Amino acid sequence: MDGTIAVVGLGYVGLPVAVALAERCGNTVGYDISAGRVAALRAGEDETREIGHARLTSCGLAVSDDPAALEGAETIIVTVPTPITEERRPDLTPLQKACETLGPKLRKGALVVFESTVFPGVTEDICGPWLAQASGLRQGRDFALGYSPERINPGDHVHRLETITKIIAADSDVALARMRALYGAIVDAGLHEAPSIRVAEAAKVIENTQRDLNIALMNEIALIFDRMDISTRDVLAEAGTKWNFLPFTPGLVG
Ligand SMILES: NC(=O)c1ccc[n+]([C@@H]2O[C@H](COP(=O)([O-])OP(=O)(O)OC[C@H]3O[C@@H](n4cnc5c(N)ncnc54)[C@H](O)[C@@H]3O)[C@@H](O)[C@H]2O)c1
Known part of the structure; x- marks a missing residue:
């Protein structure tokens, strides 16, 4: 080059x-x-x-x-x-x-x-x-x-x-x-x-948004299951056996 x-x-x-x-x-x-x-x-x-x-x-x-x-x-x-x-x-x-x-x-x-x-x-x-x-x-x-x-x-x-x-x-x-x-x-x-710079910029924003929302959702779910004395890890292992269940886990967002 x-x-x-x-x-x-x-x-x-x-x-x-x-x-x-x-x-x-x-x-x-x-x-x-x-x-x-x-x-x-x-x-x-x-x-x-x-x-x-x-x-x-x-x-x-x-x-x-x-x-x-x-x-x-x-x-x-x-x-x-x-x-x-x-x-x-x-x-x-x-x-x-x-x-x-x-x-x-x-x-x-x-x-x-x-x-x-x-x-x-x-x-x-x-x-x-x-x-x-x-x-x-x-x-x-x-x-x-x-x-x-x-x-x-x-x-x-x-x-x-x-x-x-x-x-x-x-x-x-x-x-x-x-x-x-x-x-x-x-x-x-x-x-x-x-096809354009705008599309590429927008694609990156939604990649981050989708990930962050899903982690945040798992965090909320973990709080709920904790109060119900149910192991979130066990629940995710079960739900994860479905072909289209997204493998997100609780964690830090961002
Ligand atoms: N870290 C990630 O996981 C990740 C992943 C994808 C995209 N991004 C994006 O990439 C970009 C950079 O993120 P990062 O994690 O590498 O940041 P960083 O803080 O690790 O590094 C940024 C570097 O830029 C330097 N800098 C700041 N202002 C400058 C200037 N005016 N001129 C020259 N150097 C300057 C800083 O000194 C620093 O070394 C951000 O927009 C971030 O959102 C980050």
Whole structure:
């Protein structure tokens, strides 16, 4: 693959993507605002425990907390957090800051792919204009947008970036072809091309919602069975013998 690839935000999601790209495509830089995180990664230590010392030190990934590292990248993948505010509204501040940092470094012809979990419309209606404003470039003409939701589950070493079907979506066929080449190189399980960025964003939101609602339901059920002095575990083992009973158990949501 020609040109530099940059990954913005090296946490649970960003680091595995950056390492896989460095290994399979080369020429990859990882940028994070946390100097501490960058220093630890340079020393081969990943506190999220997603990437072991040997892989981290041999993958060829360059990491930096200096935005200059983003200069002239051909493809940029944004994997910063998307928390909620105290009022439980989406907090897009990290995304805005990432766009403001990236914008001045953006070159004509760049493809910016967001992987952060967002509500439908954020990539094209909010982040695109932020990038255009910060770069002086035109969205959809001078730079392209893509979205590819991340489906990893921290600590799960079976369902990994390489082994989970990855959704890709872009604002043009040309940009989608670039994403196909990029993600095709690192995802062995195959890609699924969504008809639009909005559809891909919405799909991720309902994946999370379905999981969270089902865990929350099991939590409520466990409270009820507890009062009835019935073992929830026993009940789930019985119910789970039906072909379409979903295997959710009580636990933490989110
Ligand atoms: N962790 C998961 O299980 C998971 C799974 C799927 C999707 N996601 C989504 O992926 C996104 C990232 O989540 P995560 O778990 O990797 O978060 P994280 O907190 O583990 O990592 C985010 C990293 O981004 C860095 N960062 C913050 N603002 C930045 C900026 N402006 N510029 C550069 N770096 C910046 C932080 O220092 C941190 O290292 C979120 O939208 C999350 O919802 C997470």
